[in-house]
Amino acid sequence: MQQSYKIAIVDDHTLLASSLEQLIVSFGNCRVLHISKNGKDFQQNLVNHVEKPDIVLLDINMPVMDGFETALWIKENHPYIKVLTLSMEDDESSIIKMIHKGAKGYLLKDSPPDTLKLAIEEIMSNGFYHSDLVANTLVQAFQKGPVASELGLKDTELQFVKLAATERTYKEIAAEMNLSPKTIDGYRQDVFKRYNLKNRVGLVLFAIKNDLVEV
Amino acid sequence: MQQSYKIAIVDDHTLLASSLEQLIVSFGNCRVLHISKNGKDFQQNLVNHVEKPDIVLLDINMPVMDGFETALWIKENHPYIKVLTLSMEDDESSIIKMIHKGAKGYLLKDSPPDTLKLAIEEIMSNGFYHSDLVANTLVQAFQKGPVASELGLKDTELQFVKLAATERTYKEIAAEMNLSPKTIDGYRQDVFKRYNLKNRVGLVLFAIKNDLVEV
DNA sequence: TACCCATACAGGTAAAACCCTATTATTAAA
DNA sequence: TTTAATAATAGGGTTTTACCTGTATGGGTA
Numbered sequence: 001m002q003q004s005y006k007i008a009i010v011d012d013h014t015l016l017a018s019s020l021e022q023l024i025v026s027f028g029n030c031r032v033l034h035i036s037k038n039g040k041d042f043q044q045n046l047v048n049h050v051e052k053p054d055i056v057l058l059d060i061n062m063p064v065m066d067g068f069e070t071a072l073w074i075k076e077n078h079p080y081i082k083v084l085t086l087s088m089e090d091d092e093s094s095i096i097k098m099i100h101k102g103a104k105g106y107l108l109k110d111s112p113p114d115t116l117k118l119a120i121e122e123i124m125s126n127g128f129y130h131s132d133l134v135a136n137t138l139v140q141a142f143q144k145g146p147v148a149s150e151l152g153l154k155d156t157e158l159q160f161v162k163l164a165a166t167e168r169t170y171k172e173i174a175a176e177m178n179l180s181p182k183t184i185d186g187y188r189q190d191v192f193k194r195y196n197l198k199n200r201v202g203l204v205l206f207a208i209k210n211d212l213v214e215v
Numbered sequence: 216m217q218q219s220y221k222i223a224i225v226d227d228h229t230l231l232a233s234s235l236e237q238l239i240v241s242f243g244n245c246r247v248l249h250i251s252k253n254g255k256d257f258q259q260n261l262v263n264h265v266e267k268p269d270i271v272l273l274d275i276n277m278p279v280m281d282g283f284e285t286a287l288w289i290k291e292n293h294p295y296i297k298v299l300t301l302s303m304e305d306d307e308s309s310i311i312k313m314i315h316k317g318a319k320g321y322l323l324k325d326s327p328p329d330t331l332k333l334a335i336e337e338i339m340s341n342g343f344y345h346s347d348l349v350a351n352t353l354v355q356a357f358q359k360g361p362v363a364s365e366l367g368l369k370d371t372e373l374q375f376v377k378l379a380a381t382e383r384t385y386k387e388i389a390a391e392m393n394l395s396p397k398t399i400d401g402y403r404q405d406v407f408k409r410y411n412l413k414n415r416v417g418l419v420l421f422a423i424k425n426d427l428v429e430v
Numbered sequence: 431t432a433c434c435c436a437t438a439c440a441g442g443t444a445a446a447a448c449c450c451t452a453t454t455a456t457t458a459a460a
Numbered sequence: 461t462t463t464a465a466t467a468a469t470a471g472g473g474t475t476t477t478a479c480c481t482g483t484a485t486g487g488g489t490a
Contacts, residue, residue, distance in 0.1 A: 186468070200447070204416055204419045205381075209430055215420065401438070403479095
């Protein structure tokens with residue numbers, strides 16, 4: 001028998017978890033060390049068992065300690081354990097959050113069975129499973145363009161916001177825009193009110209969140 | 216003959232550009248509309264020719280108007296034209312910048328010839344060519360962890376910086392950290408001087424650039 | 431013990447940021 | 461032509477930031 005990969009499963013759907021176990025064992029090159037119902041349960045299982053998993057199949061939606069928390073905990077406490085997310089959610093924010101928290105791959109629960117086998121092997125050999133799902137999502141997230149006008153910012157206000165997200169003083173901004181400092185102050189007040197900003201820090205964060213400026 | 220893809224080439228290395236043309240024509244399913252030496256030249260070629268390209272093979276390092284500018288211009292003015300970056304640079308920032316500016320793929324100039332064919336076909340059918348190079352780079356960029364300590368920030372200063380990147384006033388920060396506002400002011404001065412920051416906006420940008428806070 | 435050094439904190443001040451309430455100029459609409 | 465709306469500006473006041481210099485305390489350590 002070739003090298004055997006040690007797998008752990010973390011999913012609160014017991015039925016799904018155990019059928020997953022069957023599937024994984026059927027691959028021939030994998031063993032399932034333990035199954036946990038949530039992150040806390042998994043932490044317990046880690047101490048109870050001497051053998052540590054190579055890969056954790058991790059669900060997102062779970063009670064007590066969800067997949068995000070668990071992934072982060074694993075990344076920080078057992079960085080050598082690889083997380084393969086197995087979720088029903090295919091929304092951008094879930095995917096990005098899991099990748100951000102260190103997941104080495106992201107599979108949808110309705111993927112074909114051999115995809116799981118492929119993903120496990122890819123992760124073990126290359127360190128990451130590059131599914132189109134993840135790749136597309138990341139690319140889209142990166143390419144999301146400025147949404148200035150959709151925010152209701154006029155040209156001149158947009159320019160103001162961009163400059164305000166630099167170390168310039170308002171006086172300098174006024175000079176740069178050829179406007180009176182008082183006008184700039186007017187922009188400031190309008191924008192603060194419109195977007196519920198408390199101070200210039202809020203404005204900077206707003207500009208960055210909405211891709212109005214590069215960081 | 217199957218459907219024919221219309222290609223344009225933008226590269227200041229004339230020799231490489233024309234050999235690229237030969238290669239592309241040899242694929243059988245592609246035509247080369249025109250070759251440009253830089254972005255400006257390409258803009259001119261676009262108006263001179265009635266037929267518009269499906270894909271532009273775009274180099275990055277060019278005189279007059281480089282690949283970044285050109286990609287951005289294409290994205291904003293001809294969003295239906297797909298950019299396939301063809302560069303010698305494999306550094307993270309170049310890749311990310313091009314993807315950010317809308318490139319549909321990123322190929323290194325020393326890729327095997329059939330990779331180019333594959334990339335063109337992938338882009339035409341799926342809208343994006345998911346090379347491992349790009350996927351890995353994006354994943355890494357997303358997973359880059361905090362580098363706080365490497366910056367030389369002490370625990371308490373780090374906490375201060377994180378709080379300063381919110382809408383809190385320094386007084387509020389002091390209360391939250393159970394320190395005198397004067398102490399906080401001391402931190403501020405130290406950090407400003409150490410990292411050459413002019414004001415709080417600079418501090419916020421610094422925190423974000425160094426992944427000290429999430430945006 | 432005396433000295434060095436880092437941390438927490440004070441006083442004082444000028445500049446910038448923040449906020450409210452007007453007043454003009456221009457322009458579009460009635 | 462009056463009316464309404466919008467952009468640019470002012471006046472004037474409070475709060476926060478930003479900067480400088482200086483002191484008290486508590487370790488280390490020669």
